[in-house]
Amino acid sequence: MTVQAEEFEGAKRTLAGRLKETPSIYFSIAVLVFFVLLFYWHEPAFLESYNLGIIGLSAAILLTVGIGQCWTIVTGGIDLSVGGLISLVSVIFVLTVGTLGLWAYPFCLLIGACCGYINGLLLTRIKIPSFIATLGTGGIFVSVAYLITPKAVSVPGGSIKLLNVVNGSTFGQKNAILLSLLFFLVFFVIQYFTPIGRNIFYVGSNIKMSWLSGVNIVSTKNVAFTFSGIGAAAAGLILASRQFSGYPTIGAPYILSSIATVVLGGTAMTGGAGGMLNTLIGAVLMSVLQNGMTVTGVDVYLQQSLLGTMIILCVWVSFDRNKVEIVK
Amino acid sequence: MSNAPSANPNRTSVVLMRRMTKRFRAVTALDRVDFEINPHEIVGLVGENGAGKSTLMKILVGLYHPDAGEFLINGKAISFKDSNDAMRHGIGMVFQDGCMIHNLSILDNVFLGHEEHFIKYGLMDKKRMRDECVKILAKVKVELDPDTLIRNVTSAEKQMVEIARLLWLLRFYGAENPVMILDEPTTVLQEQEVKTLFDTLRELKKSSSIILISHRLEEVIANSDRVVIFKDGKYIAQMPSANADIHQIEELMVGRGMLGNHYIEDKQREPAQRFRLELENVYKRGSFQPLSLSLREGEIISLVGLIGSGKEELCRCILGLAHFDGGRVLVEGKERNFRTPSDAIACGIGHVPIDRRNEGLALDYSVVSNINMLILRQLGRYGLIAPWRERENAGHWVDEIRVKTPSVYVKCGNLSGGNQQKVVIAKWLSSGVKILILDHPTRGIDIGAKEEIYKRIRLLSEAGMSLIIMCDTLEEDIGLGNRLVIMKDGSVTREVECSKEAKPTPRDIIEAIV
Numbered sequence: 001m002t003v004q005a006e007e008f009e010g011a012k013r014t015l016a017g018r019l020k021e022t023p024s025i026y027f028s029i030a031v032l033v034f035f036v037l038l039f040y041w042h043e044p045a046f047l048e049s050y051n052l053g054i055i056g057l058s059a060a061i062l063l064t065v066g067i068g069q070c071w072t073i074v075t076g077g078i079d080l081s082v083g084g085l086i087s088l089v090s091v092i093f094v095l096t097v098g099t100l101g102l103w104a105y106p107f108c109l110l111i112g113a114c115c116g117y118i119n120g121l122l123l124t125r126i127k128i129p130s131f132i133a134t135l136g137t138g139g140i141f142v143s144v145a146y147l148i149t150p151k152a153v154s155v156p157g158g159s160i161k162l163l164n165v166v167n168g169s170t171f172g173q174k175n176a177i178l179l180s181l182l183f184f185l186v187f188f189v190i191q192y193f194t195p196i197g198r199n200i201f202y203v204g205s206n207i208k209m210s211w212l213s214g215v216n217i218v219s220t221k222n223v224a225f226t227f228s229g230i231g232a233a234a235a236g237l238i239l240a241s242r243q244f245s246g247y248p249t250i251g252a253p254y255i256l257s258s259i260a261t262v263v264l265g266g267t268a269m270t271g272g273a274g275g276m277l278n279t280l281i282g283a284v285l286m287s288v289l290q291n292g293m294t295v296t297g298v299d300v301y302l303q304q305s306l307l308g309t310m311i312i313l314c315v316w317v318s319f320d321r322n323k324v325e326i327v328k
Numbered sequence: 329m330s331n332a333p334s335a336n337p338n339r340t341s342v343v344l345m346r347r348m349t350k351r352f353r354a355v356t357a358l359d360r361v362d363f364e365i366n367p368h369e370i371v372g373l374v375g376e377n378g379a380g381k382s383t384l385m386k387i388l389v390g391l392y393h394p395d396a397g398e399f400l401i402n403g404k405a406i407s408f409k410d411s412n413d414a415m416r417h418g419i420g421m422v423f424q425d426g427c428m429i430h431n432l433s434i435l436d437n438v439f440l441g442h443e444e445h446f447i448k449y450g451l452m453d454k455k456r457m458r459d460e461c462v463k464i465l466a467k468v469k470v471e472l473d474p475d476t477l478i479r480n481v482t483s484a485e486k487q488m489v490e491i492a493r494l495l496w497l498l499r500f501y502g503a504e505n506p507v508m509i510l511d512e513p514t515t516v517l518q519e520q521e522v523k524t525l526f527d528t529l530r531e532l533k534k535s536s537s538i539i540l541i542s543h544r545l546e547e548v549i550a551n552s553d554r555v556v557i558f559k560d561g562k563y564i565a566q567m568p569s570a571n572a573d574i575h576q577i578e579e580l581m582v583g584r585g586m587l588g589n590h591y592i593e594d595k596q597r598e599p600a601q602r603f604r605l606e607l608e609n610v611y612k613r614g615s616f617q618p619l620s621l622s623l624r625e626g627e628i629i630s631l632v633g634l635i636g637s638g639k640e641e642l643c644r645c646i647l648g649l650a651h652f653d654g655g656r657v658l659v660e661g662k663e664r665n666f667r668t669p670s671d672a673i674a675c676g677i678g679h680v681p682i683d684r685r686n687e688g689l690a691l692d693y694s695v696v697s698n699i700n701m702l703i704l705r706q707l708g709r710y711g712l713i714a715p716w717r718e719r720e721n722a723g724h725w726v727d728e729i730r731v732k733t734p735s736v737y738v739k740c741g742n743l744s745g746g747n748q749q750k751v752v753i754a755k756w757l758s759s760g761v762k763i764l765i766l767d768h769p770t771r772g773i774d775i776g777a778k779e780e781i782y783k784r785i786r787l788l789s790e791a792g793m794s795l796i797i798m799c800d801t802l803e804e805d806i807g808l809g810n811r812l813v814i815m816k817d818g819s820v821t822r823e824v825e826c827s828k829e830a831k832p833t834p835r836d837i838i839e840a841i842v
Contacts, residue, residue, distance in 0.1 A: 189712070192713075193708070193715075194711055194712060194713065195704035195713065198697070198704055198713070199704075201693075202693075205690040205691075205692050205693060206686065206689070206690045208687055209686065209687050209688060209689060210690075211668075212647075212649070212669050212679060212681065212687055213669070213673070213702055213755075214669050214670035214673040214702065215670070216670060272690070272692055
């Protein structure tokens, strides 16, 4: 294969052109390294193992909910129901762990999958935009959680030992972190090595071409939303286990922080780009920022605005404006 | 180009373009074209698809910037920033599909974006707008209440409103002799409406110039003062309409017949006896009448017809993108019913679309991802894809089809048009389809790549692939096909055998099409 100059127009030889060709994940990694060094320079205790454990735990929860959210965003949609689903799962888990025992874990994941599948059906069959559909179902999930129990419920004393699945340690590492990495690994393999994972990306990149090439758009989107439900349910399980209780508002913060996690990793809101590795970086970056600002004594009132600035910067880098002429 | 005024030898021309050149990557869309518009004349611009008419018009209205050439307006060299800039210099275009907001009234649409000129005490002076609007509409002989919603007026009236709006705008910017470009204005009109349109245009001519782009040659000759003919991005000839001959124009448009072995006719094979695809009395209401068609193994059928002849819709139905209302479809002798594109693909029918950038490829993804897209399930074991087999398969097809790329991991968006087209073809070949519909396979690719596509088509047919092609030019259709199927107004009007010894000429065919 010989390549003639006029036949191949690769990356422009300018700096701007090269930056444009660089995958956004490198920007996210660069930002992560920068902040880790900044916080460490300012407060060496930031990298002590105790603090790293705290960062790891918060990253674990962001990662499990983020990997699910990621695929819905890759297909060009969004899942706003993750917060409600986390709350609902936390409540159901606490109430069933006494009778179901360890089976409560897979049972709750199944509930998450079903709720996610319903979101998918609303989008693909009734054709309601995912933003609205999941806004609605998110409200329903929270409401169901309230109907089950209006206030926090605690894990029955006899079942506390069962929570070691999440709260214990294996090989000196916290199980919660290992579990989130296990989920990450499963999602990672699906994304890179199975046809359905690839189809999620084809659909996100060019839905018309995918349809013309015989990709089943409906089932692809359904799968993406089902897995979003599984991710949210897993996050709900970890949260409930760590706190030994479940309550209907436990998941609320995760609606926006899951989206922020995905976006910080460099997955584009326009769909078709990004993925699991990006979300892993995004989850770590998000919890490093949150934790680091507290450790280094940044004013609590200022923290939100700095986090907001970071999100805007990351979208600025990863957003592909060539695809859309008018940004809404 | 500089903005400095230069001497104009021809004082009378409103627009003068000399040696205009426009390239898109490797493709030269306009090759040193000269073009001129005089005051008070209607210029007919004719040529086949891809002849460069639209490109020239887009330069005229500031949507494209020429790569080289001189552009003078009223004797002054000029370079437009955008279409607003062109409007300010008195040049505007009425587009084929129209651009009006359907749930607003005529009045709102006419003054859309220019309401600030009717402000009184900080508010819009509706009365003055109404009066002005009625006056504007009267110029194009439209007697409608300005408050009528656009969605409630006929296509003909809509077009008139657009013309009126454009004229008002150009005058508003102080153009003495505005230039209006009408792109296929008659395709949506009834016979009587066409007459009204041209009567109005002749009236408007007294104070402006009009460029008329149309495939209907009789219309152009009858209603213009001068006909300009383009072919393959070049200016070919012009003649006063008064003594223009339609056959002569047709000949100039399609060129001097076949030259040598341009379409590799000597490799054209006789199709085998076996039927691949049989359509029996299939029809779709509003698109095409019942028709029957059969495609043999190794056969190339050229589907010929204008836009709206029903050929696009027929192909969409074959591909499962739309549905036949009745009739039987047999693939390899078995009756089939396609509900979705994946049904058609499962039966071995593939499709190289006309708009490869939006319908054929994921431009953000690599050559590997695109080529393997249809066969992911076959590239591994236990439901998992093996990356090395992906690379192997893509590498095989890149070599086979000669895609010029530094590596199989390059984004398709960075390849030239010809190479992108090859990737689309590779994608379908690797999936093992037996029937391939090629929708304008050589559109927008350079001559060298075109030849390779022709060669590929011959090789495919030799290997037993059955093809349905729709080409950019009649020459291409005739040169490549075993058989021409000509469609007009929703039915097959003629089938012409195209054996390699006895190819018809475009002249023989064009009457059946238009």
